[in-house]
Amino acid sequence: MDPVNPDDTERAPRLSTRPLRADAQRNRARVLAAAQDAFAADGLAVPLDEIARRAGVGAGTVYRHFPTKEALFEAVILDRLTRMVRYAQSLAEADEPGPAFFEMLHRLVTGASGSRDLADALAGSDLASAGQITAAKRELTQAGEVLLRRAQTAGAARGDIDIDDLMALVTGATMALRQPGEASRRDAVYAVLRDGLRPPGRSG
Amino acid sequence: MDPVNPDDTERAPRLSTRPLRADAQRNRARVLAAAQDAFAADGLAVPLDEIARRAGVGAGTVYRHFPTKEALFEAVILDRLTRMVRYAQSLAEADEPGPAFFEMLHRLVTGASGSRDLADALAGSDLASAGQITAAKRELTQAGEVLLRRAQTAGAARGDIDIDDLMALVTGATMALRQPGEASRRDAVYAVLRDGLRPPGRSG
């Protein structure tokens, strides 16, 4: 499974509620998938009717599953962030802190590129700052912090930056690469970040 | 004068036209200033009425000075880009290519941060791609290319990236730093980019 780009759809939690009927479940998944594509391509600007159309459902159905457009956006972003968090957590206990850290960096930079929505979310765009997203970002930050510290302790990453600096850098890279045409620059962008994050005086 | 962030308002050229009346001049400046603030804070999404309100004028007055909202956006961005271009060009013939290059990088990263509008423009946002902006971006790219090449030839910058990679990195940094709270990370972000752009194997 790609840790960042979802191919399968997250099962909705729906705590303390009867499980969705099979067709409702399917519609919810369709809407999420359509929203992922649409938001990734055009950001929040895409009309909700367009998402409904792509999902092959009526607008009302979207609203049955997500109370507002913003909530749908949140769900899409959360899905992505959650994957990232899991992946970061899975690397937290790797044997070699350096490679684990740079592996994570690489995934973030290359996995999020071309996704306007994620870029917006990471950058804290107005509409994307709602509760759960902030929480997920904090989780991601915490997981990343572990990786960063371990790499720093191991001498694999420069010591004069903190996790917030790193998140800013990752956010920037994500935004830089969110334009379709720019996706081809992934490797160069990653290379610069990677080398810039090494401890000073160390060869690449 | 800060080469990037305008504190004074560009005197409108108005080639071969009689100068604006004093009050019109003042209102034009007010509108531009309000637009700069508003666009920087919220990007193109700000309603034009909001800009007019902030400027203390009616909506019609904004349209007297700028034929469309997009034209106003263009004017704001062009002002900034033009400053950047001038600065880049002034560094093109510096004695030491390396410092000149990194000086430019530093200015771009620290000077443009916090401006959502500029970030949008550099990133080629849909609505911000109109004629003159594209031209100004090309100019900036060309001026930056000279600096980059000279630094690469002098062995001061890594050779495996091109100007478009660099612009992507700068754009990303700009966007990452556009949030108010993130402005304090400028130095760390710059440091990583600087070190990442040095030739491999060279000490910081």
Added chain:
Amino acid sequence: MDPVNPDDTERAPRLSTRPLRADAQRNRARVLAAAQDAFAADGLAVPLDEIARRAGVGAGTVYRHFPTKEALFEAVILDRLTRMVRYAQSLAEADEPGPAFFEMLHRLVTGASGSRDLADALAGSDLASAGQITAAKRELTQAGEVLLRRAQTAGAARGDIDIDDLMALVTGATMALRQPGEASRRDAVYAVLRDGLRPPGRSG
């Protein structure tokens, strides 16, 4: 059925699409009816909100059924023109060319009077020249031409005018009679046109 002035509402064709829901059908009809009245009274100048208000629906509903104000106007005019064309065509093979021609003339003059919208459309008003209307006007012209020629050949109509002259005359009569008070002059206006269109030297 009056061939020109609609009392019943044209059943919307909606080729190869599922029929509209009952309520939507009703609203569409209401909008069309309100638009017919409003356009007939004031021409294209009526605000769309006014039409919506008269129809008892929101402005958005009008746009759901007709993508632009112009499209609504077109629909209204097309409805009328189509009736005219059908009627003209039904007369094209009448046994007696003269009476057929003058029958058509009478219908046009008396049936279209009082309709500012139709007058505008026939006169080629700027905004009313869109695609389908032009096509329908051409159809009407062609159908009228057959009637005119047959009448001319039969010696029932003067030979020194062509179909465009005739359309100009009809258009003029339509516009002249579009004022409420003027509708009573229909008969006199028709009589003058009729006699003026007879071959010279023939008694009335």
Added chain:
Amino acid sequence: MDPVNPDDTERAPRLSTRPLRADAQRNRARVLAAAQDAFAADGLAVPLDEIARRAGVGAGTVYRHFPTKEALFEAVILDRLTRMVRYAQSLAEADEPGPAFFEMLHRLVTGASGSRDLADALAGSDLASAGQITAAKRELTQAGEVLLRRAQTAGAARGDIDIDDLMALVTGATMALRQPGEASRRDAVYAVLRDGLRPPGRSG
């Protein structure tokens, strides 16, 4: 002098007011001339700023001479109608009532063609129904009535129409010919009206 299309500008009455300064007089004339052209070409739809621009004056100057746009329109139409009235009156005592009547008809039809404004005014368009215009139209009607009656009495015009029928016919012809391209149909349109207005049974 053309009795209908003005080459010189009517001297403004300005009762019981000191005469206008020479430059004001000139500006008033310019505005009227520009308004005549503009209204004739595009009807009331032309923006007032456009008229001011064509006249080479500021918008404020137009308002100094005419309190509203409607008043300016009125002035333009009045100028035309007044000429028509004078011409009709000058024919009222001609030796031969028949030729005098048809001469007037010819002038009206050919002189007003291509003038959207006059067509609108004669047809009683909403904005063109203000006081003085109505009065002038009544004057024109009265003058025309004399000509019509004399012609009818002399057996030169059909007896079964009244002046209001005639005005409707003239209005219609004017509107039919108000489109630029239709002006070439003047002769045919006039011929039909002329022959249609002759007494029945009389040769052309």
Added chain:
DNA sequence: GATGAATGAGCATTCATTCAT
């Protein structure tokens, strides 16, 4: 539950009219 029609507030833009210069 699903549908998609209806709503209505919001936005960019125009233009008649007023007023400071």
Added chain:
DNA sequence: AATGAATGAATGCTCATTCAT
């Protein structure tokens, strides 16, 4: 008196959200 800048109400259109079917 003239100018033209400023005003602000009006208009066509979009779209998030609600609701009848």
